[in-house]
Amino acid sequence: MKIAIYGREFNDSVLPFAQEVFQVLQAHRVEVIIYANFYQFLQKKVKFEQTPATFQTHQDLLNGVDMVLSLGGDGTLLDTIALIRNAMIPVVGINLGRLGFLASINKSEIALAIKALVEGEYTLDKRVVLSLESDNKLFTDENFALNDITIHRRDNSAMMIIHAYMNGEFVNSYWADGLIIATPTGSTAYSLSCGGPIIFPNAKSFVITPIAPHNLNVRPVIVPDDVVLTFEIEARSKKFLLSCDSRTETVDRSVKVTISKSNFEVNLVRLNNESYLKTLRNKLLWGIDTRNY
Numbered sequence: 463m464k465i466a467i468y469g470r471e472f473n474d475s476v477l478p479f480a481q482e483v484f485q486v487l488q489a490h491r492v493e494v495i496i497y498a499n500f501y502q503f504l505q506k507k508v509k510f511e512q513t514p515a516t517f518q519t520h521q522d523l524l525n526g527v528d529m530v531l532s533l534g535g536d537g538t539l540l541d542t543i544a545l546i547r548n549a550m551i552p553v554v555g556i557n558l559g560r561l562g563f564l565a566s567i568n569k570s571e572i573a574l575a576i577k578a579l580v581e582g583e584y585t586l587d588k589r590v591v592l593s594l595e596s597d598n599k600l601f602t603d604e605n606f607a608l609n610d611i612t613i614h615r616r617d618n619s620a621m622m623i624i625h626a627y628m629n630g631e632f633v634n635s636y637w638a639d640g641l642i643i644a645t646p647t648g649s650t651a652y653s654l655s656c657g658g659p660i661i662f663p664n665a666k667s668f669v670i671t672p673i674a675p676h677n678l679n680v681r682p683v684i685v686p687d688d689v690v691l692t693f694e695i696e697a698r699s700k701k702f703l704l705s706c707d708s709r710t711e712t713v714d715r716s717v718k719v720t721i722s723k724s725n726f727e728v729n730l731v732r733l734n735n736e737s738y739l740k741t742l743r744n745k746l747l748w749g750i751d752t753r754n755y
Contacts, residue, residue: 479558486576532553540708587663594606595719643691656673661684668687692721
């Protein structure tokens, strides 16, 4: 089995867990290939039995990699998705951060989790992806998002007016600080913090969630995932921010943005002892009220 490892620099307090990952992989005789920049960070902090192979680009992952293991939090896993792109290689995250909705493996369960991966005790959880199109080819070949695409004002200027259209039909003009277009996967991220609903991963829908809307009767809207959404910006500021997950660009207000479902999906690995409802209960602390016991 060949597993690629992706990660970013992290606090030294979690180094023992990173060391455990590589020791357990070595014990299971897994062939490891590490993201080159991450290996530069690790090589003086983690002991390796032998010098591992490294990779740098999306293309390098196409050479027989069975799975990509992300070491970090949800942000690190989103970076991993940007690297995998449309290759459909299964990805799983070990949570060395805080909340960890996507990076679902707890650092206290590393040995058991890797054993399950090696023995094939998991399923693939297919997640839809948003695709962004614009006249000036924003984000080039990373113009997609697993969680959300966000339109946001750039500075402390007045609020934006975002004119939204669905399949060419006018929906609404949002007077707000911005707008979040989230997948079911992203419904538990930024959208949730702005009052959006939780959507189950297999629901064929997206949610449009306004950020601090001026009109309080403007609420999040769930739309089918087979529609094409178009947005035009009106604002005092000449620029606005556009984000695809953790990637952000500054964009001229004249740019028209089109968002739709991508032609590929992301394969998240779900261990057999995990479920979406269990993740919700654990991460959102459902049932913590002592009256439930």
